[in-house]
Each structure stands twice: as C-alpha cells, then as structure tokens.
Amino acid sequence: MRAGQVKEDAFPSGRSAIVGAATFGMGTAPGFNNFDLAAHASIKALAQVGLTPKDVDGLAVVVMDETMSVLNFAEYLGIQPRFVDNTRTGGSSFQLHAASAALALEAGQCDVALIAYGSDQRSAAGKLISSSRPSPWEAPYKPLRPISSYAMAAARHMHQYGTTKRQLGEVAIAARKWARLNPDATMRDELTMDDYLAARMVADPFGVRDCCLVTDGAAAVVMVRAEFARELNPRAAYVLGAAHETTHREIAQMPDLTVTGTAEAARRAFSQAKVTAKELDVVELYDAFTINTILFLEDMGFCPRGEGGRFVGDGAIAPGGSLPVNTNGGSLSCVHPGMYGLFTMVEAAQQIMGVCGERQVAGAELALSHGNGGEYSSEAVLILGAAATAARHQSMR
Amino acid sequence: MHPEKEHFEFLARGEFMLQRCRSSGAFIYYPRVAEPRTGATDLEWVKASGLGTVYSTTVIRQKPPKTDYNLALIDLAEGPRMMSRVEGLAPQDVKIGMSVRARIISEEDRPVVVFEPAT
Numbered sequence: 001m002r003a004g005q006v007k008e009d010a011f012p013s014g015r016s017a018i019v020g021a022a023t024f025g026m027g028t029a030p031g032f033n034n035f036d037l038a039a040h041a042s043i044k045a046l047a048q049v050g051l052t053p054k055d056v057d058g059l060a061v062v063v064m065d066e067t068m069s070v071l072n073f074a075e076y077l078g079i080q081p082r083f084v085d086n087t088r089t090g091g092s093s094f095q096l097h098a099a100s101a102a103l104a105l106e107a108g109q110c111d112v113a114l115i116a117y118g119s120d121q122r123s124a125a126g127k128l129i130s131s132s133r134p135s136p137w138e139a140p141y142k143p144l145r146p147i148s149s150y151a152m153a154a155a156r157h158m159h160q161y162g163t164t165k166r167q168l169g170e171v172a173i174a175a176r177k178w179a180r181l182n183p184d185a186t187m188r189d190e191l192t193m194d195d196y197l198a199a200r201m202v203a204d205p206f207g208v209r210d211c212c213l214v215t216d217g218a219a220a221v222v223m224v225r226a227e228f229a230r231e232l233n234p235r236a237a238y239v240l241g242a243a244h245e246t247t248h249r250e251i252a253q254m255p256d257l258t259v260t261g262t263a264e265a266a267r268r269a270f271s272q273a274k275v276t277a278k279e280l281d282v283v284e285l286y287d288a289f290t291i292n293t294i295l296f297l298e299d300m301g302f303c304p305r306g307e308g309g310r311f312v313g314d315g316a317i318a319p320g321g322s323l324p325v326n327t328n329g330g331s332l333s334c335v336h337p338g339m340y341g342l343f344t345m346v347e348a349a350q351q352i353m354g355v356c357g358e359r360q361v362a363g364a365e366l367a368l369s370h371g372n373g374g375e376y377s378s379e380a381v382l383i384l385g386a387a388a389t390a391a392r393h394q395s396m397r
Numbered sequence: 398m399h400p401e402k403e404h405f406e407f408l409a410r411g412e413f414m415l416q417r418c419r420s421s422g423a424f425i426y427y428p429r430v431a432e433p434r435t436g437a438t439d440l441e442w443v444k445a446s447g448l449g450t451v452y453s454t455t456v457i458r459q460k461p462p463k464t465d466y467n468l469a470l471i472d473l474a475e476g477p478r479m480m481s482r483v484e485g486l487a488p489q490d491v492k493i494g495m496s497v498r499a500r501i502i503s504e505e506d507r508p509v510v511v512f513e514p515a516t
Contacts, residue, residue, distance in 0.1 A: 137480060155493065204456040
C-alpha cells in the first residue's frame with residue numbers, strides 16, 4: 001500500500017485531563033428533554049472546578065434524535081465554541097470525542113472542552129430508540145436490533161469455546177453487586193444465579209438479565225490541558241491514551257463475531273499510554289450485553305482468547321475480586337440511556353478522582369474507559385491516569 | 398449497475414444473484430457499486446449456488462399469541478455472509494454448522510431469501 005511516509009502515532013499522552021465529571025437524572029427523570037438533562041450534567045461537571053458554560057470553547061454532544069445536536073446544545077448553553085465535534089458512532093461517540101478533544105486542546109484550538117450527553121428515552125419512549133435507517137439486507141428477517149446481533153455473538157462464542165449460560169450470568173451478577181454499592185444505580189436488588197436463569201428469554205441465549213437497562217440519564221466531562229488541570233483539580237484524570245477502531249456496521253459484515261475492534265483499539269491505546277492491561281486498577285467496559293464483558297476482556301488481553309467465560313467465574317470481576325470491572329454497576333444494572341459510553345468515562349474519571357464512595361477502588365491510579373457503538377461496529381478505548389502516572393509518563397518522553 | 402434495485406428485481410423473478418468481481422473473482426454481498434477495498438467496478442451478476450452454512454443463530458422470543466422465530470447468519474458457499482433465517486424446523490433446532498439451502502419466498506409482497514436444511 002502507498003501511504004506516503006509512515007508517521008508514528010504521536011497522541012499527546014498525559015497532556016490533557018478530565019477535571020470535572022458528573023451524571024444527572026440516573027434512572028428516571030421525567031419532564032426533561034435530552035438537552036435539559038445534558039445541561040444539568042454539564043453545569044454540575046463545570047461547577048466541580050469553578051467553571052460555567054461561558055468558559056467552554058470546545059463542545060462535543062450527540063443525542064439519539066437530533067443529528068446536528070452540537071448546534072442545538074451550543075445554542076442552549078448560549079456559547080459559540082471554536083471547536084465542535086458531532087461525531088456519531090453510537091455508544092462509542094464520547095470516547096471518539098475525548099480523543100479529538102485531546103488533539104484540539106494540544107493544538108490550541110480550544111481551552112476548555114465539554115463532552116455531554118442526555119437522554120429521556122425511558123420516560124419518552126420506554127424502549128431503545130433507533131437512530132438508523134432500516135437495512136434492506138436485514139429488515140426482511142425482523143432482527144431485534146441490537147439485541148439479536150449480540151445474541152448471535154454469544155451463541156458463536158459458546159459454540160467455539162464452550163462458554164456457558166451460567167458464565168454469562170456471572171457477568172450480570174457481578175454488575176449487580178457493584179450496583180448495590182452505587183446509590184445512583186437503577187437496579188439495586190440482589191440478583192442470584194437462580195433469578196438470572198429464570199429471567200424471561202428475549203433472544204437466545206439472552207434473557208432479560210443479559211440485556212442492558214432502558215433508562216433516562218445524562219453525563220458530562222470537562223477536559224483541559226494538563227497545565228490548567230493542575231490548577232483546577234489535584235485529582236484530575238489525565239488522558240494517557242485514546243484510540244478507536246471501526247470494523248463494520250451491520251452484524252453480517254463483522255468478520256468474526258468473537259473478536260471485536262476493541263483488540264486493535266486497546267493495543268494502540270496501551271501503546272500510547274505505555275501501559276499493559278495488568279497494570280490497570282479499574283476497567284469500565286461497555287457491557288450492553290453480558291457477552292460484551294467477556295469479549296472485551298479477551299480483546300484487551302486480560303485472559304487468553306476463548307477463556308473469558310472462565311475468567312469472569314467465581315466473582316473475579318465483582319467487588320472483592322481480582323479485577324474491578326464496571327464499578328458503577330454497568331449498563332446492565334446502573335444506567336443505559338440509549339448510549340452509555342460517556343458513563344464509562346465518568347466512572348473511570350471519578351475512580352481516579354477518588355470520589356466513588358462505597359464502590360471506590362482503593363488507590364485507583366490507572367483506569368480504562370471503553371466505548372462500543374453500533375453492533376461491535378465502533379470500539380474505543382481511553383486510558384486515564386492520576387497525576388502521578390501522567391508525571392511518570394512525561395519523564396519517559 | 399444499480400446494485401440494490403437490480404438485486405431485488407432478480408429476486409422478484411425468482412433468481413438469487415450475487416455480484417462477482419471479474420478481476421479478482423471474489424463474490425460480494427450485499428451488492429454495491431464497487432468491490433470492497435480495491436474499488437474495482439468490473440462487477441457482474443452470477444447465480445448463487447444457494448448453498449451455505451449456519452455461522453450463528455438465535456431465536457427471537459415473543460409474547461403469545463405471537464410466535465418465536467429464527468434469525469441466522471449464513472456463510473454462503475461463495476464466501477460472503479448474509480443475515481437470513483432457517484425454516485422447516487423449530488427455531489431452536491437451527492444449529493451452528495448446519496448445511497442449508499436457499500429458497501425465495503414472498504412475504505409482505507416482497508421476495509425474501511430464506512434457508513432450509515440442505516439434507
């Protein structure tokens with residue numbers, strides 16, 4: 001392939017940071033529209049570091065039902081940002097926004113970047129809202145998108161590797177155990193393996209408890225350059241790596257249903273951040289379906305290919321386990337307002353900031369925030385680190 | 398070539414056709430104006446063998462009186478993978494690796510490619 005001179009990936013590792021991170025309206029928030037919710041979360045995140053909307057000159061927003069959402073939201077906040085990002089890749093959009101914001105901050109194209117999301121889908125629609133046209137190649141077969149696509153990935157993983165329904169259940173139960181430590185989580189009742197196995201079937205092998213919630217909710221993060229971050233928040237979460245991978249749109253075009261673009265995105269993000277999977281203190285994955293956690297842990301190298309089902313057994317990813325995964329309760333038990341990516345980023349940042357209360361992972365210095373868009377179509381990985389990790393990184397340059 | 402339009406016109410006449418790239422010999426599905434990656438536009442329509450293998454499968458569960466139905470991904474003998482369903486057996490009896498054969502049915506006034514066990 002002729003691609004001109006090959007340039008090394010020069011992501012500005014540790015040169016920007018999340019200084020504020022907030023959620024709003026978790027679960028149900030009737031009476032608010034998408035932008036009301038996003039505005040509440042934004043103002044909360046900005047206020048954490050003494051900023052207001054007029055300080056924002058970089059803005060990234062997507063919502064489910066408005067394709068030009070960044071224009072609406074800039075207008076709503078009363079600002080005229082120099083840098084905007086309206087990239088829509090589904091649930092991974094926000095990790096892509098953070099990657100672009102890091103570059104824009106480094107290039108001086110903005111000084112304060114706000115990434116926000118809000119959705120009233122539970123109160124307004126009561127079900128997952130689609131913002132894509134029906135596919136002529138899929139619609140005649142009445143797929144239950146996106147659930148049936150992920151279900152077929154689970155079926156394939158079970159066929160190839162002997163992964164079991166009970167192992168999927170371990171993922172749901174671990175998420176619920178974390179949610180029980182999070183006052184903002186939607187589902188806080190105990191979930192037993194018997195409850196899990198008895199749940200109504202939706203698309204084999206998935207029952208209701210294999211599928212993400214349908215909720216309202218909003219989230220926002222504020223990003224600035226490292227120099228400003230040190231002034232604003234001594235416990236800021238520095239962006240050490242940010243990479244994403246696009247592999248397909250429709251599930252029939254995914255080359256291998258047991259390997260996602262997360263593998264390549266993680267490889268690049270780890271390389272930018274100069275870290276390995278085993279150094280991470282906390283991992284926030286886009287667990288829209290139980291099989292996701294298993295696939296993404298394999299993709300990121302936490303266990304060998306095909307071993308993900310066994311890896312999540314015996315409470316390994318639950319509170320007190322060897323690897324804290326989805327410490328907010330994930331989209332299975334905490335929140336899933338249509339797109340969940342920004343919530344993994346808020347939770348990863350808040351773990352670094354040390355503000356997670358009962359579910360706080362002691363001494364968390366390196367956290368991963370993952371985004372998944374479409375049907376394993378767009379995968380994104382963000383590596384966040386405390387000031388000390390960013391300083392180590394700078395000294396290695 | 399008008400890929401989507403022509404594909405469905407063939408189907409309406411009872412023909413399940415795939416695109417083939419003359420230069421590479423590779424088959425393409427879903428139909429498009431150029432071969433993925435190479436961008437080659439020397440595409441022709443070729444009759445599909447109709448043979449395939451189930452790559453993955455699920456049963457979409459519905460509340461009665463609506464009935465459960467199958468959804469599957471089929472690896473066509475020619476190479477490409479397509480979404481479809483397998484009929485002629487209970488939806489949960491469709492298994493990964495099963496050999497299947499295509500047939501064209503009419504559903505909601507449109508032609509649809511579905512599969513049935515090949516044996």
